[in-house]
Amino acid sequence: MPQSTPLHVVTGKGGTGKTTVAAALAMSLAGKGKKVLLCEVEGRQGIAQLFDVPPLPYEERQIAVGLGGGEVYALAIDPESALLEYLAMYYRLGRAGKALDKFGIIDFATTIAPGVRDVLLTGKVYEAARRRDGKKFSYDAVIMDAPPTGRITRFLNVNSEVAGLAKVGPIRRQADSIMEMMRSPQTHVHLVTVLEEMPVQETIDGIAELTSERLPVGHVILNLVRPSLVSAGTRDALLDGSLTAAQVEASLGRVGLEPSAAPDLIQGGLAHLERQRLQDAQRTILQECGAPLVELPLLGEGVDLGALFELAEQLGGLA
Structure with missing residues (x-):
C-alpha cells in the first residue's frame, strides 16, 4: 500500500x-x-x-x-x-x-x-x-x-x-x-x-x-x-539553392505583395532551417539519455x- x-x-x-x-x-x-x-x-x-x-x-x-x-x-x-x-x-x-x-x-x-x-x-x-x-x-x-x-x-x-x-x-x-x-x-x-x-x-x-x-x-x-514552417519541398529548394529570388518575387507579385522582400524571405527561410537543424541535433542528444521525452510547442x-x-x-x- x-x-x-x-x-x-x-x-x-x-x-x-x-x-x-x-x-x-x-x-x-x-x-x-x-x-x-x-x-x-x-x-x-x-x-x-x-x-x-x-x-x-x-x-x-x-x-x-x-x-x-x-x-x-x-x-x-x-x-x-x-x-x-x-x-x-x-x-x-x-x-x-x-x-x-x-x-x-x-x-x-x-x-x-x-x-x-x-x-x-x-x-x-x-x-x-x-x-x-x-x-x-x-x-x-x-x-x-x-x-x-x-x-x-x-x-x-x-x-x-x-x-x-x-x-x-x-x-x-x-x-x-x-x-x-x-x-x-x-x-x-x-x-x-x-x-x-x-x-x-x-x-x-x-x-x-x-x-x-x-x-x-x-x-x-x-x-x-x-514547429517547422516550411514544406519538405521548400526546405530542399532552399538548401540546394534551386529556389531563386526571381521565383519568390514572381510569387509575391501574384498575391499582391512587395516583390522586393524576396531576398529577406529567402534569408529568413535559411535561418529558420538552421534553427530547426540545431533543435534536431539537441533532441538527438537527449534521446540518448534514457529518459522518456515529451514535447511542448x-x-x-x-x-x-x-x-x-x-x-x-x-x-x-x-x-
Whole structure:
C-alpha cells in the first residue's frame, strides 16, 4: 500500500518554463478528475501570476477546475512559515515561535542552515503528500515547482544536507522520512529544457546527479519547441539553392505583395532551417539519455489559462 500520494517534482534551468509546465501538469491531472496540489518553494509567486489570482498565502487554496471536473489547489511554501508550523507541531512553541520571528531569529536560522531550510520546504510537501481524509489521501497528486536543475539534487537530497547539523532528533527523523518518499516509486522528478545547448547539457548533468543519488528521474520535457514552417519541398529548394529570388518575387507579385522582400524571405527561410537543424541535433542528444521525452510547442501568444489547457493535453501521459 503506498505511503503517500504521487509526487511530481518539476525542475529545469531558469528560463525553460518549468513553472508553466508544472501548472500545465496540474491542469492535465485535474482534467482526469483528480484533486491536485500545486506547490511552489522559491517565493516568486509564479503560480499566482499564471492563473491570474492574488498572491498565494501559506495555505492551500483552490485556484482552478479542470475540464474533467478535477480541482487544482495551490500552496506557496516559505521557510519562515514552515519553521513556525514546525515549532508549533513538534515543540509546542506557538506564541513563543512567533516571538522568535519578530526578533528575526527564524530568518537567521534558515539562512545559516540552508539544509534545515530545505527540510522545512520539502517537509511541507511531504506532509501534504501523506495526509489522509479517512482512508483516502487528501490529494490524488502533489506537484512541486522546484528549484532549478543545478540545485535540484542538493535540494531533494535532504539527508546529506542535514547530516552535519542534526544526527538525531525531529529534524533528523523528518529528513529520513522525506528521503524515503523522494526515493519511492510514487515520486517522479521531471526535467524541463529547451532545445538549446546549455539547457540540454544542464539537463543531462541533472539526470546523472539524480541517478547517482538514487532519486527517480521521470520525463524530460522539451518545452518551447519551434514547429517547422516550411514544406519538405521548400526546405530542399532552399538548401540546394534551386529556389531563386526571381521565383519568390514572381510569387509575391501574384498575391499582391512587395516583390522586393524576396531576398529577406529567402534569408529568413535559411535561418529558420538552421534553427530547426540545431533543435534536431539537441533532441538527438537527449534521446540518448534514457529518459522518456515529451514535447511542448512554442505558443506564440504567450501563456494564459487557455494555453495551460492546450499544454495540458500534451502532458496526459505523465500520470
